[in-house]
Amino acid sequence: MTVINPKWIPVPTDLTLLSDDVHIWRIHLDLPEAELRNLRRTLSEDEITRADRFYQKLHRHRFIAGRGLLRSILANYLDIESNQVQFEYEPLGKPKLVDIYGEKQLSFNLSHSQGLALCVVSYDRTLGIDLEYIRPMSDLLSLAKQFFAPSEYSLIQSLPPQQKQEMFFRYWTCKEAYLKATGVGLSKLREIEINIGMKDSAELNNSPNWHLIEIKPGDNFVASMAVNGFDWQIKYWQY
Numbered sequence: 106m107t108v109i110n111p112k113w114i115p116v117p118t119d120l121t122l123l124s125d126d127v128h129i130w131r132i133h134l135d136l137p138e139a140e141l142r143n144l145r146r147t148l149s150e151d152e153i154t155r156a157d158r159f160y161q162k163l164h165r166h167r168f169i170a171g172r173g174l175l176r177s178i179l180a181n182y183l184d185i186e187s188n189q190v191q192f193e194y195e196p197l198g199k200p201k202l203v204d205i206y207g208e209k210q211l212s213f214n215l216s217h218s219q220g221l222a223l224c225v226v227s228y229d230r231t232l233g234i235d236l237e238y239i240r241p242m243s244d245l246l247s248l249a250k251q252f253f254a255p256s257e258y259s260l261i262q263s264l265p266p267q268q269k270q271e272m273f274f275r276y277w278t279c280k281e282a283y284l285k286a287t288g289v290g291l292s293k294l295r296e297i298e299i300n301i302g303m304k305d306s307a308e309l310n311n312s313p314n315w316h317l318i319e320i321k322p323g324d325n326f327v328a329s330m331a332v333n334g335f336d337w338q339i340k341y342w343q344y
Contacts, residue, residue: 108319108320108321109318109319109320109321110320110321111129111320111321111322111339111341112341113131113341113342113343114340114341114342114343115342115343116342116343116344120181120182120342122182122211122226122227122228124209124228124229125336125337125338126227126228126337126338126339126340127225127226127227127230127232127330127332127337127338127339127340128225128226128227128339128340128342129223129224129225129226129234129320129330129339129340129341129342130178130223130224130225130226130342130343130344131221131222131223131322131323131341131342131343131344132170132171132174132217132221132222132223132224132344133220133221133222133344134166134167134170134171134174134217134220134221134222135166135167135170135220136166136170140170141166141169141170141173143173144169144170144172144173144174144176144177145169145173146188147173147176147177147186147187147188148169148172148173148176148188149188149192152172155168156168156169156172167217167220170222171215171217171222173187174222174224174344175213175215175224176188176190178213178224178226178344179202179211179213179226182211182226183206183211190202191203191205195288196288197288197289199214199285199288201213209228209229210228210229211226211227211228212226212227212228212229212230212231212232213225213226213227214232214233214234214285214286215234216234216235216236216281216285216328217236218236218237218238218326219238219326221236221238221322221323221326222236223236223320223322223328225330227332227337230332230333230334230337231286231287231332231333231334232286232330232331232332232333233281233282233283233284233285233286233287233330233331234282234285234328234329234330234331235277235278235279235281235282235285235328235329236278236322236326236327236328237274237277237278237326237327237328238325238326239270239271239274239325239326239327240270240325241270242270242273245261245269245270245273246258246261246262246269248273249261249262249273249276251295252280252294252295253276253294253295254295254298254299256298257276257298257299257301260272260301261273261276271327272301274327275301275307275319275327275329276299276301278319278327278328278329279297279299279301279307279309279317279319279329279331280294280297280299281294281329282317282329282330282331283297283309283312283315283317283331284297285331286315286331286332286333297309298310299317307319307329309331314333314334314335315331315332315333316331316332316333317329317330317331318330318331318332318339
């Protein structure tokens with residue numbers, strides 16, 4: 106699929122999630138203290154415990170913002186209060202909604218990097234999303250050699266320094282989005298081979314039912330969404 110630089114649209118008052126919709130939300134995590142206090146009140150006890158484990162205030166605040174705004178987004182679809190949203194967790198820690206919210210299963214996934222987050226929401230679809238800030242990494246090639254397929258490593262190795270970084274994170278987000286969708290751990294990272302072009306396309310090798318959507322959510326950010334199945338349309342919302 107093509108790398109998309111979407112137009113992020115303000116959320117309408119009559120927001121509706123249709124059966125063929127995939128909604129992607131862009132969320133800014135650096136919020137005023139008063140808003141963070143309000144969001145903290147919506148969190149569960151285990152989420153507050155996790156937040157308080159962060160030593161740095163900035164990381165603690167971004168976690169509260171991410172989980173609080175995720176709750177707000179999901180509550181909007183479910184027509185309940187944010188503090189009524191209930192999660193359960195898969196064996197490797199992927200959150201999902203408890204099975205009490207009607208016949209349709211609301212699927213979602215959240216990723217954050219620096220002060221930005223992306224959340225994807227749909228009905229009855231297996232999906233995942235990953236977001237990364239493009240940054241210099243001294244061990245980039247060694248990580249690529251360890252976690253990527255030989256063809257992927259060779260391509261990264263052949264590029265100029267700035268392109269190396271962007272291509273590394275394109276590969277990483279594509280792989281991570283798929284692994285998050287399937288609930289598989291990072292130990293399988295090398296087994297996921299991505300066919301990615303020098304232009305603007307990426308696809309999963311030998312996985313015809315899976316689709317990768319690459320997104321440019323902001324300057325120096327790359328993101329990818331993996332979704333299973335066909336006949337869907339994406340809408341991009343700015344929280």
